[in-house]
Amino acid sequence: MTHDDAHWVAYNAVRGSRPARDLLIRAAATAGPGRGRAAIDLGCGAGVETRALLDAGWRVHAIDGAPGTEEVIRRTVGGVHDRLTVANLHYADLTTLPPADLIYSGYALPYQPRESFDRIWALIRGALRPGGVLAVNLFGDHDEWAGTEGETFLTAAEARALVTGLDVIMWDEEDAPGPAYGGDKHWHVFHVVARRP
Numbered sequence: 001m002t003h004d005d006a007h008w009v010a011y012n013a014v015r016g017s018r019p020a021r022d023l024l025i026r027a028a029a030t031a032g033p034g035r036g037r038a039a040i041d042l043g044c045g046a047g048v049e050t051r052a053l054l055d056a057g058w059r060v061h062a063i064d065g066a067p068g069t070e071e072v073i074r075r076t077v078g079g080v081h082d083r084l085t086v087a088n089l090h091y092a093d094l095t096t097l098p099p100a101d102l103i104y105s106g107y108a109l110p111y112q113p114r115e116s117f118d119r120i121w122a123l124i125r126g127a128l129r130p131g132g133v134l135a136v137n138l139f140g141d142h143d144e145w146a147g148t149e150g151e152t153f154l155t156a157a158e159a160r161a162l163v164t165g166l167d168v169i170m171w172d173e174e175d176a177p178g179p180a181y182g183g184d185k186h187w188h189v190f191h192v193v194a195r196r197p
Contacts, residue, residue, distance in 0.1 A: 003111050018048055019048070020049050020052035021048075021049060021106050023104070023135050023136075023137065023191055023193065024049040024052060024104050024106060025052070026135070026169075026170060026193055027102060027133050027134075027193050028052070028053065028056055030169050030195065031101060031102045031132070031133040033056070033057060034053065034056040034057030034059075035057050036057060036059055036083070037057075037101040037102070038058070038059050038099060038100045038101055038129075039058040039059065039061070039101065039102040039103070040060070040062075040097060040098070040100045040102070040103045040104070040127065041060055041062045041063070041104050042063050042097075042103065042104070042109070042120075042124070043063070043064055043105050043108020043109065043111070044062035044063060044069070044073060044086075045064060045106075045108070046072055046073075047062060047072060047073035047075075047076035047077055048076060049104055049106060050062045050077060050084070051077045051078075053104075054081055058083065058102065059083040059084075060083060060084050060085075061085050061086075061098055061100070062087070063086075063089055063094065064108075065088070065091065065093075066088075067088075068088075070088055091112040091117075091120055092112075092116060094120060094123065095123075097123045097124065097126070097127035099127055099129050100127050100128060100129060101129050101131070101132045102132060102133050102134075102135075103124055103127065103128055103132065103133075103134050104135045104136075105124075105135070105136045106135075106137055107189075108137075109136060109137075109138065109152070110137075110139035110153065111150075112150070112151070113150050113151070113152065117152040121162060129196065130196055130197065131195065131196060131197075132195065132196050133169075133195050133196075134192070134194050135192065135193045135194075137191055137192075138162070138189065138192065139151070139152065139154065139188065139190075140153060140155070140159065140173070140175065140188030141154060141155050142175050142186070142188035143186065143188035143189070144185040144186040144187070144188075145185070146188070154190070156173065156190070159192070163192060163194045165197075167194060167195045167196075168194045169193040169194060169195055170191065170193040171190065171192055172190075172191040173189075173190055174189045175188045
């Protein structure tokens with residue numbers, strides 16, 4: 001499986017009408033009302049979760065490296081929005097994140113090499129404000145794609161170490177077959193919601 005720009009453009013083209021993922025809904029409920037507070041949708045894809053955050057009153061900074069991201073997001077959210085900024089950046093080009101009360105990254109962070117992953121994780125931890133909520137999907141080492149070059153798969157201990165110092169609200173480990181964009185596969189995913197004290 002090759003997860004290059006062409007793959008993500010094709011994937012995002014057909015994903016804009018799906019409902020927001022449960023992880024985002026749980027994270028937003030944990031964080032409380034948006035009321036103009038700052039959220040980051042890191043690896044925003046087609047912008048479904050971006051739209052849900054905007055609808056809940058958040059100011060959203062959406063980031064994705066797929067070509068045409070801004071046009072895709074604008075289509076999903078219904079045009080230009082005064083509480084939305086979009087950055088069309090690959091992880092390798094991302095050097096800073098703005099302070100945020102909610103950081104969401106759904107099925108996105110693992111699609112980069114470990115060195116880049118560690119650098120981006122440090123940016124995430126640094127951007128999360130006190131009391132802020134982090135929600136991520138991390139791929140585990142039992143995943144069918146584990147070992148794919150340029151991607152990051154973690155042991156349970158490695159994944160838990162990433163949230164050291166945070167209050168873990170939800171930790172759900174999925175280790176089972178299930179549907180994927182390219183057909184069924186074995187998933188190993190850590191679904192995590194945590195709050196910075």
